[in-house]
Amino acid sequence: MRNRNIGLYIHIPFCIRKCQYCDFLSFAAEEEEKEQYVKQLLIEMKVRSAQQKDCVVDTVFLGGGTPSILNEKQIEKIMQGIFTCFHVDENAEITMEMNPKTVTEEKLKVCKENGINRISFGVQSFDDNYLKLLGRIHSAKDFYENYEMARKIGFSNINVDLMSALPGQKVSDIQKELKKAVELSPEHISFYGLIIEEGTYFYEKYGQEDKRREEGKESAADDLPGEELEREMYQCISETLKGKGYVHYEISNYGKPGYQCRHNLKYWERKEYLGLGLGAASLMENVRYGNIRELKEYMEKDFSVDRNSMIMEKEILDKKACMEEFMFLGLRKMEGIRKDDFFQGFQKTYDEVYGKVHNTLLEKELIQEAGDYVRLSEKGIDVSNYVMAEYLL
Ligand code: SF4
Numbered sequence: 001m002r003n004r005n006i007g008l009y010i011h012i013p014f015c016i017r018k019c020q021y022c023d024f025l026s027f028a029a030e031e032e033e034k035e036q037y038v039k040q041l042l043i044e045m046k047v048r049s050a051q052q053k054d055c056v057v058d059t060v061f062l063g064g065g066t067p068s069i070l071n072e073k074q075i076e077k078i079m080q081g082i083f084t085c086f087h088v089d090e091n092a093e094i095t096m097e098m099n100p101k102t103v104t105e106e107k108l109k110v111c112k113e114n115g116i117n118r119i120s121f122g123v124q125s126f127d128d129n130y131l132k133l134l135g136r137i138h139s140a141k142d143f144y145e146n147y148e149m150a151r152k153i154g155f156s157n158i159n160v161d162l163m164s165a166l167p168g169q170k171v172s173d174i175q176k177e178l179k180k181a182v183e184l185s186p187e188h189i190s191f192y193g194l195i196i197e198e199g200t201y202f203y204e205k206y207g208q209e210d211k212r213r214e215e216g217k218e219s220a221a222d223d224l225p226g227e228e229l230e231r232e233m234y235q236c237i238s239e240t241l242k243g244k245g246y247v248h249y250e251i252s253n254y255g256k257p258g259y260q261c262r263h264n265l266k267y268w269e270r271k272e273y274l275g276l277g278l279g280a281a282s283l284m285e286n287v288r289y290g291n292i293r294e295l296k297e298y299m300e301k302d303f304s305v306d307r308n309s310m311i312m313e314k315e316i317l318d319k320k321a322c323m324e325e326f327m328f329l330g331l332r333k334m335e336g337i338r339k340d341d342f343f344q345g346f347q348k349t350y351d352e353v354y355g356k357v358h359n360t361l362l363e364k365e366l367i368q369e370a371g372d373y374v375r376l377s378e379k380g381i382d383v384s385n386y387v388m389a390e391y392l393l
Contacts, residue, residue, distance in 0.1 A: 002053075002054050002055060002056050002087055003054055004054060004055045004056070004272065005055070005056050005057075005058045005089070005271070005272075006052065006055045006056070006057055006058075006271075006272045006273055006274055006284075007058070007059040007060070007061065007263050007266040007271065007272070007273035007274070008057045008059070008060045008061070008082065008086065008273065008274055008276070009060075009061050009063060009263075009273055009274070009275040009276070009280055009281075009282075010041070010060070010061070010062045010063070010067075010078065010082075010275075010276050010277055010280070011025070011063060011064060011065065011275065011276070011277035011278055011279060011280040011291075012037075012062060012063070012064040012065045012066065012067040012069070012070060012277065013025050013026050013027060013029075013037075013064060013065040013277070013278045013279065013295070014026065014027065014028065014029045014033075014034055014037075014064065014065050014066060014069050014070075015028060015064070015065055015069065015099070016028060016066070016069065016099075016101070016102065016137045017135070017137060018135070018201070019134055019135040019136055020133070020134055020135035020200065020201040020202050020205075021134060021135075021194060021195075021196070021197070021200055021201070021202045022200060023197035023198070023199055023200050024064070024065065025065070025278060025279040025293060026064055026065040026066070027295075029295075033295075034069070034070060034074065035074070036299060037277075037278075037295075037299065038070065038074045038077060038078060040298065040299055040301075040303075041078065041081075041277050042077065042081045043303050043304070044276050044277070044303055044310055045081050045082070045085050045276055046081075047303045047304065047307040048274065048276060048307065048308075049085035049086050050307070051307070052086065052274060055086070055087070055272075056087050056088075056089050057082075057086045057087065057088045057089065057092060058088075058089040058091070058092050058093070058262070059092060059093045059094075059095075059262045059263035059266060059273075060082060060088070060092060060093070060094040060095065060263070061095045061097075061263040061264075062078070062095065062096040062097065063095075063097045064097055065097075066097070066098075066099045066102055066122075067096050067097050067098070068096065068097070068098035068099055068102040068103050069099070071107075072106055072107055072110040075096075075107065075110050075111060075114065076110055076114055079111075079114035079115055079116070080114070082115075083115065088115075092115075093117065093118055093157075093261070093262045093263060094115050094116050094117050094118060095116070095118040095119070095120055095159075095261070095263060096111055096116045096118075096119060096120070097120045097122060098119055098120065098121050098122070098146070099121075099122050099137065099138065100121065100122075100123065100139075100142040100143040100145075100146045101137045101138035101142050102137075103146045103149070103150075105153070108146075108149055108150055108153045108155070109153055112153050112154060112155065117155070117156075117157060118155075118157040118158070118159070118261075119150055119155050119157070119158050119159070120158075120159040120161065120188075120190075121143060121146065121147065121158065121159065121160050121161065121186075122161045123140075123143045123160050123162060124136060124161060124162060124163045125140070125162065125163060125166070125177060126140045126143075126176070126177055126180040126181070127140065127173070127176070127177070128140055130163075130166055130169075133166070133167065134163070134166070135201065147160075147184060147186075156187070157187050157188070157259060158186045158188070159186060159187070159189065159190060159261065160181055160184070160186045160188070160189050160190075161190045161192070162177055162181060162189065162190070162191045162192075163191070163192055163194055164177075164191055164192070164193050164194070164230070164233045164234070164237060165193040165224070165225050165229075165230045165233060166225075167206065167223040168223055169225055169233070170225075170229075171229070171232050171233055171236055174233045174236050174237060175236065175240070178236070178237065178241070182240070182241075182244050187255060187256050187259035188253070188254065188255040188256070188259050188260075188261060189241060189246060189253075189254045189255075190252055190253050190254075191237045191241075191252055191253075191254070192252045193230060193233075193234070193252070196210040196224075206223065206224055209223065209224055210224060213226060213227070227382075231382055234381075234382075238254075241254045242254075245257075247260065248334050249333060249334055250264070250265075250268060250332050250333050250334060251332050251334075251376075251381060251384065265333075267329065268329045268330060268333050269330065269333075270283065270326060270329060270330075271283075272284050272285070275289070276291075277291065278291060278292065278293065278295055278298050279291055279292070279293040286316070286317045286322055287314060287315065287316050287317065288313070288314070288315045288317060289311050289314055289315075290311070290312055290313035290314075291310050291311060291312060292310050292311075292312045293312065298310060319346060320393050322346070323342075323346055323353060323393065324391055324392050324393055326341075326342060326345060326346075327354070327388070327391035328388035328389075328391055328392075331367075331374075331376055331384070331387065331391075332384075333375075334375065334376075335373055335375060336367075336368075336370075336374050336375025336376065337350075337373065337374055337375070338372050338373055339351075339372050339373075339374065340372055350374070353393070354391065357390050357391060358374065360390070361380070361387060361390060364379075365377055365379050365380075366379055366380035366383065366386075366387050367380050367387065368380075
């Protein structure tokens with residue numbers, strides 16, 4: 001008997017080349033390496049799905065890296081593997097991330113024929129100057145061609161990823177990006193602010209400037225937008241997209257009604273998901289798992305001898321850790337968390353556990369209460385990391 005719904009994440013760690021700002025687990029690889037990786041991934045899928053016989057997969061997300069870097073045969077094999085190994089719900093949301101320049105009409109057709117029903121295009125900007133600065137491999141034109149092709153082939157659920165707070169960017173640039181995005185009318189738009197992560201090319205270039213900015217000091221160069229400008233950009237994005245009928249449902253995510261990303265919602269709602277492939281994370285029965293992050297090590301494992309040998313990290317979450325996660329993940333959603341869900345999950349009331357923190361944050365106008373819901377205020381969104389940290393027990 002199948003009694004649990006889970007999400008399935010598949011990590012494809014390959015990219016044509018590394019973008020300037022990227023700290024994801026991704027790198028360039030030879031064709032032969034990709035071929036071997038797909039083989040190993042399918043073995044992992046087989047052994048780990050055997051432990052999930054009681055589960056129905058109702059969302060699938062092929063992320064990376066660049067899943068669309070794979071060839072048609074490899075995509076077909078992975079999708080067939082998923083449908084053979086798991087019980088996939090007939091209404092499952094099945095997303096594949098695509099990077100323009102790696103997409104062809106043939107590939108899109110293969111995706112459609114093999115059950116992929118949602119595409120997430122990593123566009124980041126419609127301005128070729130920014131694409132160049134970010135180190136993207138594609139132009140805006142490449143994306144437009146892909147988008148049109150995808151629509152022609154029949155994809156009716158498309159996400160477009162965009163970025164704000166880029167070096168030199170102004171609110172007027174954001175307005176131009178929004179105008180172009182809205183004209184296309186994708187079902188979903190993710191608009192993330194640039195974060196300068198350690199270990200990236202951008203960190204070498206802007207790391208010092210970013211530190212000064214975080215400390216509220218004047219930047220040496222006027223390249224990275226300051227906090228105030230970033231806030232204006234954020235408000236411009238939220239107001240414009242809401243005005244065009246998009247539901248602002250998570251700090252950085254907007255969907256037309258009925259098109260919120262069901263897979264990502266699982267992360268914010270602490271629903272169960274299984275991650276397969278290099279470095280993939282899972283959450284199953286309040287245990288967080290992380291797969292091996294070294295490609296060579298992953299490729300050399302004999303999963304048939306030890307079916308869990310790809311797992312490198314295992315963290316059993318106690319009740320306290322689960323409560324904290326419930327709060328700081330749930331508060332990412334614009335509707336916030338529901339006190340009754342807290343009680344259902346932990347048999348303790350929200351007020352009993354967080355009453356004191358709640359009152360302080362309410363006084364500082366960083367959170368709001370609406371019926372049974374607690375959510376971040378506009379002011380709270382600006383300092384969301386601080387607010388979430390307050391919920392650590
Ligand atoms: S395409 Fe995506 S995963 Fe690959 S390097 Fe660029 S940002 Fe990173």
